[in-house]
Amino acid sequence: MPPKATPSQMRWAQRATEAAVLTALVLIGLKAWAYLATGAVTMLSSLIDSSLDAVASLVTLIAVRGATRPPDDEHRFGHGKLEPLAGLAQAAFIMGSASLLLIEAVQRFVTPQPVQMPTIGIGVSIFAIVLTLVLVTFQRWVLRRTASLAVEGDSLHYVSDLVTNVIVLFGLWASDRFGLPWLDPLLGLVIGAIVVRSAWGIGVRAYQVLMDREVPDEVRQKIIAIIRSVPGVSGAHDLRTREAGPDLFIQLHLELPDALPLIEAHQISHNVEARLLEDFPRAQIIIHQDPISVVRPDLRGSAA
DSSP states (O other): OOOOOOHHHHHHHHHHHHHHHHHHHHHHHHHHHHHHHHOOHHHHHHHHHHHHHHHHHHHHHHHHHHHTSOOOSSOTTOSTTHHHHHHHHHHHHHHHHHHHHHHHHHHHHHSOOOOOOHHHHHHHHHHHHHHHHHHHHHHHHHHHHHOOHHHHHHHHHHHHHHHHHHHHHHHHHHHHHHOOTTHHHHHHHHHHHHHHHHHHHHHHHHHHHHTTOOOOHHHHHHHHHHHHTSTTOOEEEEEEEEEETTEEEEEEEEEEOTTOOHHHHHHHHHHHHHHHHHHOTTEEEEEEEEEHHHHOGGGTTOOO
């Protein structure tokens, strides 16, 4: 998990979602034309996926813009949970597309239909692969700098779109080349399974964030190491963490020597907070100071 992004970096997350919306709209127009020309189930599956991508990306764009707003009087902890809410919406949209696709694929197994004008579908699929690859590359670049859950959700289902477009391309070519009417609906079912898996992963991740799940253990260990590296700190306990969009919340009890003057204890706590913010600039930190003897009675009276 990379450090939490600054407001400047989060603007790149907005650019990524804007690019995703534009890409989806372009592909919707092309794939609708290609489906009307070919009648292929695989092209229909790709059209449905792109249509719901557009809706999901719009939801994501609204969420990313909202999540970066600072706290206000009614939302003291900020608006970061708009991101996982967008993730759940994405999962629902993608599941819906998978259901429609699976139904259509089964119907085509019952009543097979040949693919018409496959060259149109092949050309559109190649263009979709190139355009989607450019978008995914940009999204991954943004993810390395922002750790945005909404952008990650967008990127995941556009990666699945890449696989979908490759399958569509193969299906159209093979159906035309070898005359296999059952191949088109079969590949439609394969695409449906890929879409379901993608939606499940996004939904689980969003649910975990909404339920205030602890950050990964390696991040917790990094936080503990930073705290212990600050001079004057005797230890720490009761570390609690959670994420909300671009924000990381950290709460802990700081162990300090019994005889330490309050002003010095305050300064050490301030130093701990400053060190944590160097690695987690979007963190909101609460520190409770404990005399070491309260936590470790064997050190009662110790000035160490």
